[in-house]
Amino acid sequence: MAKVVFTPGNDVSTDAIYPGRYMATVLPSETPQYAFADNKEFNTKLREGILPPGSIIVGGKNFGCGSSREQAVSALKGHELVIVAKGFARIFLQNGINLGLQMVVCPDIEASEGDGLDISAKEVINRTSGKRFSISPLPAARQQIIDAGGLIPYTRKRIMAQARAD
Numbered sequence: 001m002a003k004v005v006f007t008p009g010n011d012v013s014t015d016a017i018y019p020g021r022y023m024a025t026v027l028p029s030e031t032p033q034y035a036f037a038d039n040k041e042f043n044t045k046l047r048e049g050i051l052p053p054g055s056i057i058v059g060g061k062n063f064g065c066g067s068s069r070e071q072a073v074s075a076l077k078g079h080e081l082v083i084v085a086k087g088f089a090r091i092f093l094q095n096g097i098n099l100g101l102q103m104v105v106c107p108d109i110e111a112s113e114g115d116g117l118d119i120s121a122k123e124v125i126n127r128t129s130g131k132r133f134s135i136s137p138l139p140a141a142r143q144q145i146i147d148a149g150g151l152i153p154y155t156r157k158r159i160m161a162q163a164r165a166d
Contacts (some may be wrong), residue, residue, distance in 0.1 A: 001116040010060035014072035032078025053080035058111045064092025098152030105136040
């Protein structure tokens with residue numbers, strides 16, 4: 001069971017996740033320090049390693065809207081966060097798949113900071129409230145890319161498997 005550590009609501013922009021003033025820093029090893037930089041309390045928890053890997057952000061509708069910057073995704077992935085949202089902006093979702101960010105589409109999710117969530121392939125269970133919420137699974141091919149850690153590891157794995165088969 002993982003804990004909900006942040007609930008930013010609907011229409012969370014990539015500029016809120018990774019402010020544009022940090023765009024000179026694009027290396028995945030450096031972007032995590034700027035995740036939610038304008039939310040000093042949450043950013044400090046992230047930077048100081050207070051939140052364990054697998055901690056959950058619960059977003060509302062249209063999580064990751066705005067620009068197409070993939071740094072917003074790499075900033076979250078660098079902290080090994082899981083994003084459960086009612087919906088994701090299209091480009092953010094694809095960037096998240098490409099980089100292997102753990103994302104769950106759960107249209108009816110209800111959770112507050114501190115709640116414990118169990119996530120399975122079919123549902124999210126809020127252990128604090130006892131409520132269950134169905135997820136909208138990603139297409140199998142997209143989920144396989146996420147599970148592999150992103151598009152590059154996924155492609156590498158497929159190439160290696162093909163080379164062994166030849």
